[in-house]
Amino acid sequence: MSDDEKNPARQVITDYAQSHFRYFRTVDGTVYAQRTGHPVARPIRSQGTTGSHRQELMVGLFRDGVGVFNGTALKEALDLIEALALTEQVQPTHIRVAPGFDGATWLDLGRDDGQSVRIHPTGWDIRIPDPEEVCWRRTQLTGELPVPAKDTNGKGIDLLMRLCNFADAKTEALALAWLIGCLEPSVPVPAPFLTGPQGAGKSTGGRMLVRIIEGMTGDLRRAPKDEENMITAVAAGWITALDNLSHLPPDLSDLMCCVITGAESIKRALFTDGDVVRSRYRRPMLLTGIDVGVIRPDLAERLLTLRLERPRVRRTEAELWAEYAEILPVVLGSLLDLTVKVRAAQAETPTDLRMADFAHLCAQLDAATGFGTLEAYRASLDDLNDDVIEGDLLAQTVLKRAEELDPGEDVRMTSAEWLHALSTLYSGEECRPLPKGWPTTGKVLSDRLRRIQPTLAARGVLVDWGRTSAARYIEITRQAPPPPSEQQSAF
Known part of the structure; x- marks a missing residue:
C-alpha cells in the first residue's frame, strides 16, 4: 500500500476517534481514552485482557460501517492521538472509589452501563457520573456490585453480622467503621x-x-514475595486482602505501612534508557491469621484488631455464600445509609491518636449511633501495644528500668551508658547471655529506642534526646499519672 493510500486511512481513524472518544492524560503522562458520555477510561497503550482502547476503536469502526483497517493505520492514528492528548487537560483516574464535586464521593458498581453510587452527607443515589467529574479505571480485579437496595432501615447490617463470627459488639462497630472508611x-x-x-x-x-x-469476585490472596508484586496487586484493585499470615518480615511490614498511609514507587520504564514509571498508591488493606509473631511498632499503629470466635453451628460453603449473595444488595444499601449518617454527624477529632482521620470517623460513628467505636479503637491499639512489648525484650527492659523511678522522675545518660545499664539489668545476677538482636553499640540502641518510643509513651515512659556542651544524652522519664478528672475525660 502506498503512502498516499495510508494517509486517508489514518485520517479517517483519527477523525472517528476524536468524535466518539474523549482523550486526556494523567499527571504521570499516561494518555486515556473515554467513550463520550461514559465514565470508564482505558489507557490507549493497554493490551490488557479486560479490553483495550485499540480493540474498542476497531469494533466501533466496524459496527458503524466506517471500515476495517490494518494495524499500520491504527498504530499511526493512535500515535498521533497520543501526541495530541499530551497537550490536553490533566485528570486523574480512579479504581472503585473516587472523590467528586461538592464534597461527594463515588462508588463504581463495575457495571457495563457505567452506573455508580454518588454518596453525599445529604443522601446517596445511583447515576452515571459526568466524565469531567469522575474517570473510572477498571482491571481484572474490578468485579461487579449489585444495585444497592433503598430504604433498608439498617436491616443489612444485622444480616451481615449474623453471618460473621465477630466476638462482640465493639468488634462489629470497628468493622463497620473500616467499611465506611473504605468508601472515603x-x-x-x-x-x-x-x-x-x-x-x-x-x-x-x-x-x-x-x-x-x-463484589463477589473479590477474594483474599497470599502475601507477595517482593515489593514489585505487592505494588502490582495494590495498583490493580482497591482493597488488598492478605490471607493466613503467620509472620511479618521487616520488609513486608514496612511495605504494608506505605500501602496503608500512602507512598510512591519509581522504576525504569521498559524499553527505555532514562524514562521512569511512577506508581502512587494508598489503599485499604485487610489481614487474616491466628498469630503473626512480632509486630513492629509503626505497623501496630496502623492495624485494627478484629477478633472472631468459633461458630456453634457449621454451614456448608454453598449455603453460606448463596445467602450472602442474596443479602448483598441489602447489606450495601444499609452501609450506604449508615455512611450518609456518619458523614453528616458532627464530632471532635481526637488529637492523641496516630491515624486521626480514622479516629474522627469513629467519633462520627459514635455520634450517629452511640456504638462506642472510638473506645473500642483505643482498646485495640492498647492490645497491639501489649503485643509489641511482649515481642521486644528491649522494650520490656526499659519499662522495668522505668519502674525504679518515681513518677515524674527522669534519668539522663549517654547512649553508651544506657546500653551498659540496660544490658546489666537484663542479664541480672545470674549473668544470662544477651539475646540475639540486642543492641551492640550506643548508636544502635538509640535507633531502637526511636522505633519503640511511641509504644513506651503509651505505657507512661517518655524517651527524649538532647545535647549538653559535653555530649549527647538520652533522657528517660516515668510520666506522672494524670489527675482522676483527666483520666475520666480521656475515655
Missing part, C-alpha cells in the same frame, strides 16, 4: 487484622467484608 478515598484507614482460634471463620469473614466493596 482521601482518608487512610488502618488495616483490620481478623484473628481468632482455628476454625473461627477468619478467611470467610474477610471475604465477606471485602466483597461488600469489591
Whole structure:
C-alpha cells in the first residue's frame, strides 16, 4: 500500500476517534481514552485482557460501517492521538472509589452501563457520573456490585453480622467503621487484622467484608514475595486482602505501612534508557491469621484488631455464600445509609491518636449511633501495644528500668551508658547471655529506642534526646499519672 493510500486511512481513524472518544492524560503522562458520555477510561497503550482502547476503536469502526483497517493505520492514528492528548487537560483516574464535586464521593458498581453510587452527607443515589467529574479505571480485579437496595432501615447490617463470627459488639462497630472508611478515598484507614482460634471463620469473614466493596469476585490472596508484586496487586484493585499470615518480615511490614498511609514507587520504564514509571498508591488493606509473631511498632499503629470466635453451628460453603449473595444488595444499601449518617454527624477529632482521620470517623460513628467505636479503637491499639512489648525484650527492659523511678522522675545518660545499664539489668545476677538482636553499640540502641518510643509513651515512659556542651544524652522519664478528672475525660 502506498503512502498516499495510508494517509486517508489514518485520517479517517483519527477523525472517528476524536468524535466518539474523549482523550486526556494523567499527571504521570499516561494518555486515556473515554467513550463520550461514559465514565470508564482505558489507557490507549493497554493490551490488557479486560479490553483495550485499540480493540474498542476497531469494533466501533466496524459496527458503524466506517471500515476495517490494518494495524499500520491504527498504530499511526493512535500515535498521533497520543501526541495530541499530551497537550490536553490533566485528570486523574480512579479504581472503585473516587472523590467528586461538592464534597461527594463515588462508588463504581463495575457495571457495563457505567452506573455508580454518588454518596453525599445529604443522601446517596445511583447515576452515571459526568466524565469531567469522575474517570473510572477498571482491571481484572474490578468485579461487579449489585444495585444497592433503598430504604433498608439498617436491616443489612444485622444480616451481615449474623453471618460473621465477630466476638462482640465493639468488634462489629470497628468493622463497620473500616467499611465506611473504605468508601472515603482521601482518608487512610488502618488495616483490620481478623484473628481468632482455628476454625473461627477468619478467611470467610474477610471475604465477606471485602466483597461488600469489591463484589463477589473479590477474594483474599497470599502475601507477595517482593515489593514489585505487592505494588502490582495494590495498583490493580482497591482493597488488598492478605490471607493466613503467620509472620511479618521487616520488609513486608514496612511495605504494608506505605500501602496503608500512602507512598510512591519509581522504576525504569521498559524499553527505555532514562524514562521512569511512577506508581502512587494508598489503599485499604485487610489481614487474616491466628498469630503473626512480632509486630513492629509503626505497623501496630496502623492495624485494627478484629477478633472472631468459633461458630456453634457449621454451614456448608454453598449455603453460606448463596445467602450472602442474596443479602448483598441489602447489606450495601444499609452501609450506604449508615455512611450518609456518619458523614453528616458532627464530632471532635481526637488529637492523641496516630491515624486521626480514622479516629474522627469513629467519633462520627459514635455520634450517629452511640456504638462506642472510638473506645473500642483505643482498646485495640492498647492490645497491639501489649503485643509489641511482649515481642521486644528491649522494650520490656526499659519499662522495668522505668519502674525504679518515681513518677515524674527522669534519668539522663549517654547512649553508651544506657546500653551498659540496660544490658546489666537484663542479664541480672545470674549473668544470662544477651539475646540475639540486642543492641551492640550506643548508636544502635538509640535507633531502637526511636522505633519503640511511641509504644513506651503509651505505657507512661517518655524517651527524649538532647545535647549538653559535653555530649549527647538520652533522657528517660516515668510520666506522672494524670489527675482522676483527666483520666475520666480521656475515655
